[in-house]
Amino acid sequence: MIEIIAFDADDTLWENESLYHKAKDELARILSPYQEPDWVSRKLDEIEVSNLQFYGYGLKSFTLSMIETAAEAVYGKIEAHTISAILEIAKRMLSAEVVLLDHTEQALAQLSPDYDLMLVTKGDLYEQQRKISRSGIDYCFKMIEVVAEKTPAIYLDILKKHHIEVERFLMVGNSLRSDILPIVAIGGRAVYIPNENTWFHEVPEQEDVEGVEYDELEHLGQLPEYMAALERALD
Amino acid sequence: MIEIIAFDADDTLWENESLYHKAKDELARILSPYQEPDWVSRKLDEIEVSNLQFYGYGLKSFTLSMIETAAEAVYGKIEAHTISAILEIAKRMLSAEVVLLDHTEQALAQLSPDYDLMLVTKGDLYEQQRKISRSGIDYCFKMIEVVAEKTPAIYLDILKKHHIEVERFLMVGNSLRSDILPIVAIGGRAVYIPNENTWFHEVPEQEDVEGVEYDELEHLGQLPEYMAALERALD
Structure with a gap:
């Protein structure tokens, strides 16, 4: 029994993963001046999995992987407000209703x-x-x-x-x-x-x-x- | 009894906090083209404490706060390798011997x-x-x-x-x-x-x-x- x-x-x-999907789409949009959406999506997946050994699971890990994707997406310089926009996604997700x-x-x-x-x-x-x-x-x-x-x-x-x-x-x-x-x-x-x-x-x-x-x-x-x-x- | x-x-x-002190010094050095070390140190303290409500404690939180400090330290654009250098600090700390x-x-x-x-x-x-x-x-x-x-x-x-x-x-x-x-x-x-x-x-x-x-x-x-x-x- x-x-x-x-x-x-x-x-x-x-719900959880749907928030991540939305965040991923938003990242692709934020980084669209630098790279194609497909590139961003693929790169983020790759970085996330390779970062699991350092960061483990969760939203902070995901955010650090989004930032790393952004740093790789650009050649040379990145707008500071692009970085801030990514950090904002994280804070919004952390404050989201369950x-x-x-x-x-x-x-x-x-x-x-x-x-x-x-x-x-x-x-x-x-x-x-x-x-x-x-x-x-x-x-x-x-x-x-x-x-x-x-x-x-x-x-x-x-x-x-x-x-x-x-x-x-x-x-x-x-x-x-x-x-x-x-x-x-x-x-x-x-x-x-x-x-x-x-x-x-x-x-x-x-x-x-x-x-x-x-x-x-x-x-x-x-x-x-x-x-x-x-x-x-x-x- | x-x-x-x-x-x-x-x-x-x-040891733990000493690693954070070293990281903080390193961040100040990385951001020295943009701001004085004292500014970086003060700003990081401020951002860390205000981020506790979102991120809680730990190294990932600290890293997100370092990135936020970097985004605030610059006006306009930031070198992508500056962001990468901050992420490297985090990975080094996470892999450090106890x-x-x-x-x-x-x-x-x-x-x-x-x-x-x-x-x-x-x-x-x-x-x-x-x-x-x-x-x-x-x-x-x-x-x-x-x-x-x-x-x-x-x-x-x-x-x-x-x-x-x-x-x-x-x-x-x-x-x-x-x-x-x-x-x-x-x-x-x-x-x-x-x-x-x-x-x-x-x-x-x-x-x-x-x-x-x-x-x-x-x-x-x-x-x-x-x-x-x-x-x-x-x-």
Whole structure:
């Protein structure tokens, strides 16, 4: 029987990647006097991934990568207000309202009487805590974990810390790489809810997913019914 | 009787602020074609503090503030390689070796047979975890907590999570604001070990410290003897 349902946050409970898409488009526009939009988009992707080893995930990392893209986009000099405009994008994103996905509130309300709900989110501690407290749904979660990476070892640490056996645990998320594969690897259950905006870096190679057992739902609104069916099957 | 000793990390166990001082000097040098060093230093301080609300603590925040300082330092255009040079400072700092302060290793070795040691560090999750794992002393700590802020409420959460009564807990650190005042506020014991490089933002107003009870040591090497004396006094 499942007793704890853990949720990823960004693009599982609330919108996130769409903000990054908008920021990317805005960067391309800001740098259009220097480079084609395609060049900017490609270069930013490349710099972001290569900077993960230095900066980790999150909006500050993304902003430093936008600045690095700008420095590479120009030959010679860059307008100071171009730099300021990029910093403004970051501050606007950090102050943006948290927009819950459809079904989020209802699904949490339906599940919380029967399960202990947990939030497991990857990224920048300060930024994620800010979003959690502004989301208006933080009270639904009995446990909240912000982690730097979502690896099998880190999930095992979380389970150990909260004295949870993996058989009692189910993880829900939009990233096969971060929310599904590591949980299945440690013998747990996972429910994949794809989001059209998932960051390309979160999409694993096809061969890493082949044969991996997990269930897929279209949206979070289907989770309560899925849980009911699962409990009947496990009974 | 004290059972758990918690340590701050940056500038308590290892050097940190000195890296920021060097970076600040380097920024002043990089921006010297545009502004006086004093202007750069003052402006950076100002921008850093005003950016805390957006970015929180840590090296990525500091780097974004250096970039913002650069954008304000110039009128009109800035050399792209000036921006690149600032980003290089950040990457060098993030890759820098962790330099333990004198006495750190010895004090931890002397204390760890008799106490459960905990690390409580504020800042960027990814960055702090990287430093902890590179420090070579992570195995000394039974518990490690990276937090976004060090407030009385957050210390209470940590104590609750680990089922620690405040009477059994002692906190050691170099920041009156983050390591000493909040612990005394929740009825706990704290040992202050000043560090000449402590960031000005960590220094509280004089009136906030008046009448507050804590002990002060010159360096971490004195802590084992201090603990022995404290245990005799509490006995």
